[in-house]
Amino acid sequence: MAESRSVSLRVPVLARVEGEGALELDVRDGRIAHVALRIFEPPRLFEKLLEGRAFDEVPDIVARICGICPVAYQMSAVHALERLFGTPIDPATRALRRLLYCGEWIESHALHIHLLAAPDFLGFRDAIAMAKSHPQAVARGLALQALGNDILRTLGGRSVHPVSVRVGGFSRAPDPAALEMLRARIEAALPEAETLVAWTAALPLPHDDQDFCCVALRHPDEYPMNEGRIVSDRGLDLDVGSFETRFRETQVSHSTALHAALDGAPYLVGPLARLNLNIDRLPPPVAAAVDRAGLRLPSRNMFHSVIARAVEILLALHEARRLLADCTAPDPAALVTPRAGSAAWATEAPRGLLWHRYETDPAGTIASARIVPPTSQNQARIERDLSESLTALGLDRDDEALRLRAETVIRNYDPCISCATHFLTLKVNRA
Amino acid sequence: MTRTAILGVGSPFGDDRAGWLVIDALKAELDERGHAPAGLTLAALDRPGAALLEQLRGADRAVLIDAARGAGSPGTVARLDAAQLEANPTLSSHGFGVAEVLALGAALNALPPALTVLAIAIDGDCRGADVSDAVRGAATRLARELRRWVEGDVSCDRTFREARAARSGE
Numbered sequence: 261m262a263e264s265r266s267v268s269l270r271v272p273v274l275a276r277v278e279g280e281g282a283l284e285l286d287v288r289d290g291r292i293a294h295v296a297l298r299i300f301e302p303p304r305l306f307e308k309l310l311e312g313r314a315f316d317e318v319p320d321i322v323a324r325i326c327g328i329c330p331v332a333y334q335m336s337a338v339h340a341l342e343r344l345f346g347t348p349i350d351p352a353t354r355a356l357r358r359l360l361y362c363g364e365w366i367e368s369h370a371l372h373i374h375l376l377a378a379p380d381f382l383g384f385r386d387a388i389a390m391a392k393s394h395p396q397a398v399a400r401g402l403a404l405q406a407l408g409n410d411i412l413r414t415l416g417g418r419s420v421h422p423v424s425v426r427v428g429g430f431s432r433a434p435d436p437a438a439l440e441m442l443r444a445r446i447e448a449a450l451p452e453a454e455t456l457v458a459w460t461a462a463l464p465l466p467h468d469d470q471d472f473c474c475v476a477l478r479h480p481d482e483y484p485m486n487e488g489r490i491v492s493d494r495g496l497d498l499d500v501g502s503f504e505t506r507f508r509e510t511q512v513s514h515s516t517a518l519h520a521a522l523d524g525a526p527y528l529v530g531p532l533a534r535l536n537l538n539i540d541r542l543p544p545p546v547a548a549a550v551d552r553a554g555l556r557l558p559s560r561n562m563f564h565s566v567i568a569r570a571v572e573i574l575l576a577l578h579e580a581r582r583l584l585a586d587c588t589a590p591d592p593a594a595l596v597t598p599r600a601g602s603a604a605w606a607t608e609a610p611r612g613l614l615w616h617r618y619e620t621d622p623a624g625t626i627a628s629a630r631i632v633p634p635t636s637q638n639q640a641r642i643e644r645d646l647s648e649s650l651t652a653l654g655l656d657r658d659d660e661a662l663r664l665r666a667e668t669v670i671r672n673y674d675p676c677i678s679c680a681t682h683f684l685t686l687k688v689n690r691a
Numbered sequence: 692m693t694r695t696a697i698l699g700v701g702s703p704f705g706d707d708r709a710g711w712l713v714i715d716a717l718k719a720e721l722d723e724r725g726h727a728p729a730g731l732t733l734a735a736l737d738r739p740g741a742a743l744l745e746q747l748r749g750a751d752r753a754v755l756i757d758a759a760r761g762a763g764s765p766g767t768v769a770r771l772d773a774a775q776l777e778a779n780p781t782l783s784s785h786g787f788g789v790a791e792v793l794a795l796g797a798a799l800n801a802l803p804p805a806l807t808v809l810a811i812a813i814d815g816d817c818r819g820a821d822v823s824d825a826v827r828g829a830a831t832r833l834a835r836e837l838r839r840w841v842e843g844d845v846s847c848d849r850t851f852r853e854a855r856a857a858r859s860g861e
Contacts, residue, residue: 327738375741375787388791391798399799406745420737 265290265656281675283666285646287655295646297639297670307629315341315598315624316427322616322631323421326676328371331364331412332609333631334425335486336616341427344603344620345596352590353429354486356415359583360422361485361607362576363411366404367419368610369531369569369576372674373460374401377566380668381463397459400452404573407449411580414438429593436589443584446577453574454549460570461553466668468652469560472641474533475522477608483541483575484534486607491537492522493558500606503615509632519640520632526640529612530673531568532559543582546575562645565672598624609634611674635675645669692730695841696750696803699735700743700757700789706765706813706826709758711735713811716834728841743792744801752805754837757789758817758826759810766825767812768833776808809833 267287286294306325310318322337323330335357342349374397375387384390391398409419415434416422424430475496477488490498498506509518521527536558542550550557555567604617612634619628649669650662657665697717699710714735721727734746747753762769776790787795789808796802811829 371741388794388798391795395799398795399801402741402744402799406742409742409745419742 267655267659267662281670283646283670285650285662285666290655292647292651292655295643295650297642297646299635299639299675307631310618310626310629313626315345315596315618315620315626318618318626318629319425319427320421320423323425325631325633327420328368328676329364329609329611330421331360331416331425332607332614333616334422335361335607336605336609336614336631337618338425338427339486339607340603340605340616340618341620342596343605344601344618345427345598345624347428347594347596349429349594350591352588353593355583355587356430356434356590357425358485359580359587360412360415360425362580362583363408363415365408365485365576365610366573366580367406367408367412368674369573370401370404370408372610373456373566373569373573374398374405376671376674377569378463380664380671381465381563381566400456404449404452404456407445408576410445411442414442426593428596430590431593433589439584439587443581446580446584450574450577450581453570453577457549457553457567457570457574460567461555463566465561465563465566466649466653466665467561468563468649470562470645470648471560472562472644473522473525473527474536474558475527475529475613475637476534476537477606477613478537479541481541483538483543483579484608488606488608490606490613492527493537496522500615501604503604503606503632504617507615507632507637509636518636520637521640526644527637528562528641529634529637530565531572531610531612532562532565533612534608535559535568535571542571542575543578546571546578549574562649562669563672565674569674596624598622602628611635611676612637633676635673638673638675642670642673642675645673694730694732694749694751695728696732696734696747696753697837697841698733698743698746698753698755700739700755701735702738702817703820705817705819705821706823707758707817708822709811709813709826709830710756712822712827712830713756713834713837716831717837720834720838724838731841739792740787741792741795743789744796744799747796747803747806748801750803752807753803754807754809755789755793756809756811756833758813760813760815762810762812764825765812765814765823766829768829769810769812771808771810 282298284294284296306322310321313321318337318341319334322333325333379386379390382390387398412422413419416424424432474493475490477484478491479488490496490500490503496506507520507522509520512519539557550571553567555564598620600620600622602617602619604615606613606615614634615632617630618626621627646666646669650665653665699714701707701710714733718733736743736746739746776793793802811826813826
């Protein structure tokens with residue numbers, strides 16, 4: 261190259277209710293001199309907010325951390341507290357909790373694929389523009405999202421921040437007639453989800469294999485949602501209670517959000533990591549759909565995350581069908597006997613591993629809480645990905661091409677901040 | 692039977708409850724009279740995002756009520772058309788606003804044949820749970836107009852002109 265271009269790309273602070281994000285990129289002498297994703301994570305405030313609260317207030321408080329994945333926060337919280345108090349959970353309650361989680365995966369993934377990610381890959385400014393050319397795909401996505409929301413509403417009382425989840429079980433059993441209606445809709449949605457897997461696999465995704473460490477839960481005999489050990493593709497196999505022995509959160513100067521590292525290195529959580537680590541836990545019809553789509557697993561292409569989300573929608577529908585077929589009324593919520601102590605739990609939020617730890621006094625009042633959300637865990641990985649992806653794309657590309665690829669990379673992780681759609685405005689300073 | 696959906700969009704915060712208050716007041720009006728017209732759906736929705744389209748599905752006519760900043764002095768009721776609802780999806784993320792959802796619905800040809808958006812002007816300060824008297828009064832009056840509309844089937848246009856006249860006549 262005759263001359264090396266210097267680029268200083270600044271995506272300024274972005275203020276939206278779900279959070280704030282910003283991107284900084286400096287290129288000098290044909291190399292990336294600086295790349296930083298700045299995120300301001302609201303969940304940090306909740307840990308202090310929980311102190312002094314009764315244990316039975318926790319599910320309703322943590323649900324408010326996220327409007328897209330409130331169930332994940334409730335599930336990690338109630339399991340941690342039940343572990344702490346030694347509260348037994350009956351099989352029907354366990355099944356309904358998994359069904360509730362299926363609903364959340366379906367609505368969250370359907371939203372991300374169709375409204376947030378697909379426009380990037382198909383070359384549209386946003387989902388509204390995309391809907392004019394791909395109305396069937398967008399309508400399918402909205403219908404799947406609505407079904408996911410209705411599963412939440414049926415089990416949780418409402419589709420956002422459900423209210424039926426409590427430590428020890430459910431405050432109210434779902435209406436059998438409503439479950440019957442769900443069963444029919446889930447049956448009808450299965451072929452739609454199969455089509456969706458094929459559709460995502462046919463998207464013109466960038467080819468960019470990278471070396472990254474996948475981390476997810478793993479369960480002896482099912483695809484992980486509410487329980488499992490924390491495993492990685494580098495040999496990690498850890499009880500959820502030992503998370504803090506290997507995972508560290510550190511502050512970085514460019515962000516108020518914590519960066520997480522596994523043994524000092526970035527790692528990936530979320531659908532692709534989950535799928536890579538749990539291929540053998542897919543029900544046969546879902547594994548067959550993966551084969552038909554030509555997706556080879558484990559995949560090192562981060563952009564396959566969009567296919568992984570579609571696969572997990574199909575999986576969640578199959579699981580929901582199975583759980584509904586065997587569904588029995590849950591026991592009334594177990595009587596909880598609080599005690600002093602501390603315990604941790606992790607579940608698989610749509611965006612990845614969500615780890616909670618609670619410490620209580622003898623009355624069950626929260627003395628301390630720690631919540632490690634997936635987006636914060638992925639932050640260092642996103643920065644590494646930005647660096648590798650933009651280098652692979654070619655740093656001599658014009659600013660618009662660099663910005664678009666950078667945004668596509670960030671959105672591909674479905675970070676739970678406002679950067680999930682084309683909100684980034686760009687200011688470029690040329691040296 | 693004409694299927695009518697009247698949807699109030701809002702959040703629990705201050706005057707942003709305006710749309711919900713209209714639905715509450717309309718339900719009370721209909722309850723008082725002991726019957727609700729057939730085919731009528733009323734719903735108060737908390738920031739529904741794209742799920743709003745699901746709520747509109749199947750309706751022959753729909754009225755959407757939301758609070759709006761910059762729509763005049765608090766309590767003013769304005770009828771908005773599509774051009775006034777400026778969809779700006781570039782500024783939105785997970786939370787699709789009403790304007791974006793309606794633009795998406797239009798692109799998908801998934802909106803009811805007759806759709807009216809009514810904005811109740813608020814001053815934008817939505818802290819706390821209190822609703823201003825101006826907005827509460829506007830919601831009550833609008834609910835009364837809407838009740839007459841669903842019962843008497845007078846034209847939508849006329850109803851909402853009356854709603855505005857009632858306000859400006861004070």
